[in-house]
Each structure stands twice: as structure tokens, then as C-alpha cells.
Amino acid sequence: MDLEKARLGFADLQRRICAFNHATALIYFDGETSAPPDTADNRAQSLQILNEEAFKLRNGPESLELINILDENRDWLSVKERRAVDFLLKETRRQQNIPLEEYSQYGALLTEAQAAWHTARQENDFKILAPKLERIIEFVQSFAEYNAPGRDPYEYCLEQYEEGISVETFDSLFDAIREEITPLLMAIKEKPQVDDSCLRGDFPVETQENLAIYIMELIGLDLNRVGLATAEHPFTTFLGSHYDERIATRYSRKNFSSSMYTVLNQGGHVLYETGQADNLAYTVLDGTASIGLTECQGRFYENIIGRSRSFIEYIYPELVELIPIPVGSYSAEEVYRAVNKVEADYNRIDSDELTFNLHLMVRYELEKAMIYGDLNINDLTDAWRQKYKEYLGIDVQDDVNGVLQDIHWPFGAFGYFPVYALGNAYSAQIAEKMSEQININDYVAEGNFKLINFWNKEKIWKYGGLFNSKEIMEKYVGAPISNDAYIKYLKNKYTEIYQL
Numbered sequence: 001m002d003l004e005k006a007r008l009g010f011a012d013l014q015r016r017i018c019a020f021n022h023a024t025a026l027i028y029f030d031g032e033t034s035a036p037p038d039t040a041d042n043r044a045q046s047l048q049i050l051n052e053e054a055f056k057l058r059n060g061p062e063s064l065e066l067i068n069i070l071d072e073n074r075d076w077l078s079v080k081e082r083r084a085v086d087f088l089l090k091e092t093r094r095q096q097n098i099p100l101e102e103y104s105q106y107g108a109l110l111t112e113a114q115a116a117w118h119t120a121r122q123e124n125d126f127k128i129l130a131p132k133l134e135r136i137i138e139f140v141q142s143f144a145e146y147n148a149p150g151r152d153p154y155e156y157c158l159e160q161y162e163e164g165i166s167v168e169t170f171d172s173l174f175d176a177i178r179e180e181i182t183p184l185l186m187a188i189k190e191k192p193q194v195d196d197s198c199l200r201g202d203f204p205v206e207t208q209e210n211l212a213i214y215i216m217e218l219i220g221l222d223l224n225r226v227g228l229a230t231a232e233h234p235f236t237t238f239l240g241s242h243y244d245e246r247i248a249t250r251y252s253r254k255n256f257s258s259s260m261y262t263v264l265n266q267g268g269h270v271l272y273e274t275g276q277a278d279n280l281a282y283t284v285l286d287g288t289a290s291i292g293l294t295e296c297q298g299r300f301y302e303n304i305i306g307r308s309r310s311f312i313e314y315i316y317p318e319l320v321e322l323i324p325i326p327v328g329s330y331s332a333e334e335v336y337r338a339v340n341k342v343e344a345d346y347n348r349i350d351s352d353e354l355t356f357n358l359h360l361m362v363r364y365e366l367e368k369a370m371i372y373g374d375l376n377i378n379d380l381t382d383a384w385r386q387k388y389k390e391y392l393g394i395d396v397q398d399d400v401n402g403v404l405q406d407i408h409w410p411f412g413a414f415g416y417f418p419v420y421a422l423g424n425a426y427s428a429q430i431a432e433k434m435s436e437q438i439n440i441n442d443y444v445a446e447g448n449f450k451l452i453n454f455w456n457k458e459k460i461w462k463y464g465g466l467f468n469s470k471e472i473m474e475k476y477v478g479a480p481i482s483n484d485a486y487i488k489y490l491k492n493k494y495t496e497i498y499q500l
Contacts, residue, residue: 044115102139113410161291221271229247242287242464296424346394346405366384
């Protein structure tokens with residue numbers, strides 16, 4: 001096969017892979033948003049077959065021949081082609097080391113585990129999920145041994161979400177939070193608490209959905225390509241390509257800001273993904289550089305922008321119109337202080353900026369222990385409660401508000417939680433670098449996100465998966481991995497709010 005024919009075949013292979021991803025993503029999205037409760041077995045069967053066929057496509061002799069020909073002639077390839085070849089080589093070699101039967105069984109197990117998670121939450125009983133979670137961990141340990149024999153198995157887990165970032169790097173990020181922010185949290189606890197009554201009441205879902213649509217349009221999302229749904233656990237997914245994005249939020253009748261900030265967070269993810277260069281569509285690079293950069297954009301729009309004084313002042317008239325009671329009885333400044341209230345609680349999703357990483361630390365330490373075999377699944381609930389008491393001073397009373405909070409582990413996402421912390425660090429670094437060129441607060445105060453989005457697109461979004469996060473942060477943003485900017489941001493902000 002000549003090189004040109006191999007290049008055309010490689011492009012077609014990527015389109016086919018994207019089609020399989022589209023189908024499986026649609027099934028997952030349906031299962032999490034609108035599927036009837038007793039349809040999990042049906043989805044599991046379809047996903048098992050689709051995963052088997054996708055496995056065969058990626059690892060079939062024709063596909064391997066294409067990839068090997070291009071790899072042997074990589075000097076003649078474009079940057080995009082070389083990166084795509086490297087991506088598929090890595091994925092192919094990883095999958096080839098896993099027996100097809102195990103790979104297929106694992107895919108079906110994840111669907112079953114997600115359904116079990118929903119049931120366990122309804123019954124408030126972790127024991128319903130525990131056997132399936134135990135099997136997932138066994139699979140993950142086996143996959144790590146197949147692909148990285150003798151290597152730290154948790155390092156293998158991290159590699160699936162953040163290329164080239166070690167356990168030591170994440171340990172360092174959490175150490176800095178523990179050493180620098182914990183004293184700040186203790187000082188805040190000694191101060192009079194912020195009143196957040198303006199956020200609380202009984203808010204109809206329709207009202208909150210109208211607010212969500214307003215927020216999505218304000219930050220620049222194209223609603224012709226971005227859909228909105230509800231789910232037990234908020235998430236974002238793209239279907240087939242970055243031309244079709246979906247946000248799933250969760251509405252709290254008691255606090256309208258919960259969904260508002262979920263939409264800002266997920267909206268940041270979608271801005272990143274829809275902002276990629278169009279020539280990446282239907283390739284394996286149609287995605288993001290890393291989970292860390294994806295989370296970074298979510299935290300940037302949720303916190304750096306969304307919890308800023310200028311943002312609250314801009315949206316305040318809209319809040320008063322949509323939610324006259326109780327917002328209309330409070331000033332914009334009082335709303336600003338309310339959305340930045342620091343309060344240790346059991347809930348990660350709705351936690352404040354200061355305590356968020358402590359929630360991550362609990363999960364980070366527990367999942368490492370599970371992967372290393374140092375923590376038995378049957379002891380997970382007790383270990384969870386002990387760490388929440390230690391790090392946040394919280395007594396977790398039940399499983400729904402404890403170990404069943406997140407769907408990540410039933411989804412097989414071990415190594416994902418610490419990447420949120422990396423995203424926080426990146427978000428502050430990006431804000432610091434952006435501020436050297438444009439006044440972020442002035443543009444936000446005008447409700448003008450065009451230049452902010454353009455900066456992000458030019459520095460980050462348009463590259464998609466062409467480079468890893470380390471390369472993008474160092475080469476295009478100009479900020480090597482560090483927690484310094486994030487810690488400075490938190491200290492400055494909360495010292496002012498709480499008059500420390």
C-alpha cells in the first residue's frame with residue numbers, strides 16, 4: 001500500500017471510530033438523562049456489541065497496517081497526522097494487551113455498575129453497588145498489569161486522563177493546598193458567616209431552566225449545537241464531533257445557584273470543545289488535550305468568571321427579574337458574597353472554592369488505596385466518613401451524601417478526581433496570563449465574553465488534542481504547572497470577602 005492510499009484509509013478509519021463513539025455516547029447520554037429505569041440490560045447488550053466491534057476496528061489487521069505504514073513514514077506526515085498516529089498507536093497497544101473477552105465484559109460491567117449506582121442512591125445503600133465496584137477495580141488492576149507490568153498501577157490510571165503527569169505532581173498539588181489553604185479556612189471559621197439567604201427558597205425547575213439558557217447564551221454557547229438536559233449527576237458529552245454537544249445539569253429546588261454554577265462549569269467544557277479547529281472534526285484529535293485542561297475551562301468560567309463581583313453585578317438585573325423572591329430583597333454585593341460563602345459540607349458538586357480540593361483529596365487518597373489493594377471495598381464507607389471528619393470536620397450520616405455522591409468510580413474513572421485539582425491550578429494560571437493582555441473584569445462587567453473566549457480559543461481551544469496539556473500550558477499559555485497562582489487567587493479573594 002502506498003503512502004497516499006494509507007493516508008486516505010487512515011482518515012476513513014478515524015471517521016469510523018468517531019461513528020462508534022457517537023453511538024456509544026448517545027446510549028450513555030440516554031441512560032443518564034431520560035431512559036426508563038429498567039432499560040439498563042438493554043443498553044448493556046448494545047454497548048457490549050458496539051465495544052466489541054470498535055475494538056475489532058481499531059485492532060484489525062487492515063487498521064494496524066495503515067497505522068504502521070504511516071508510523072514508518074512519519075517524516076512525510078503533517079503535525080495533525082503524526083499526533084493522530086501516536087494517539088492510535090498508544091490506544092491500540094493498550095487495547096491489544098487486553099484480551100477481547102475481558103475488554104467486552106468490562107464495558108458491559110460499567111453499564112451495569114452505573115445502573116446499580118442509581119439504584120443504590122435510591123435505596124441509600126452502598127452494598128448494592130459494592131460487588132460491581134469491586135469487580136471494576138479488579139479489571140483496572142488487571143489492565144494496569146497488562147499494559148504497565150511492574151509500574152505503579154495508579155500511575156497507569158492517571159495516564160488515562162492526564163498524559164505525562166506523575167503521582168508526585170499530584171501529591172505536590174495537594175500538599176500545597178493542605179499547607180497554604182487550610183490555615184486560611186481555619187481563619188475564616190473564626191469570622192462571622194456570610195448570609196446566603198438570597199440563594200435559598202423554593203425555585204421551580206422552569207425558572208431555573210430559563211436561567212440556565214440565559215447563562216449559556218451569555219457566555220457564548222451556540223444553542224443550535226448545544227443541548228440541555230437533566231441528570232442525577234451533571235456532565236457534558238459530545239456526540240460524534242464537537243458540532244454536537246450536550247450539557248446535563250441537576251436542579252435543586254432549594255438553591256437556584258446550584259444549577260447556575262453547574263451550567264457555568266459544564267458550559268466552560270463545551271466552549272472549549274466547540275472552539276476547536278474545524279479540521280479536527282471526525283478525527284481522534286477531536287476532543288481536548290487533556291481532562292485537566294477541560295476541567296480548567298470549567299473552573300475558569302464557573303469560579304474565576306462566574307463568582308466574580310463583576311459577573312454578579314452584570315447578571316443581577318436578570319436574577320431579580322427571574323427570581324424576584326428572594327433575590328430582589330438583596331443587593332448585588334450581598335449576592336456576590338453569598339455565592340462565595342465558605343462552608344465545609346459533605347457535597348463536592350456544590351462545595352465552595354476553598355473546600356473543593358479537600359473533597360478531591362478524600363477521593364484521591366481512597367482510590368489510590370483501592371487500586372493499591374490497601375482498602376477493601378467493604379471498608380470504603382467507613383474510610384470515607386473518617387476522612388471527611390478529618391479534612392472537613394463533617395460527620396457523614398448516610399451513603400447518598402457520602403460514598404455514593406459521584407458516578408466516576410462506577411464509570412471506571414479511577415485517576416479522574418485529582419485532575420480536577422490540576423484544573424483549578426490551570427484556571428488561575430490562565431486568568432493571570434490573560435490579565436496581562438486584557439482586563440477580564442471590565443469585559444465581564446459589560447457582559448462581553450467575545451475577547452475572553454477569543455483569547456482562550458487562540459491559546460487553548462483550537463488545538464484540540466494536537467498537544468498535551470503540559471505542552472499547551474508551557475508553549476502557548478506560558479505557564480508551567482504550578483499551584484502558586486491558584487493559592488494567591490484564593491488568598492486575595494477570601495481575605496477581602498471575610499476581612500481577614
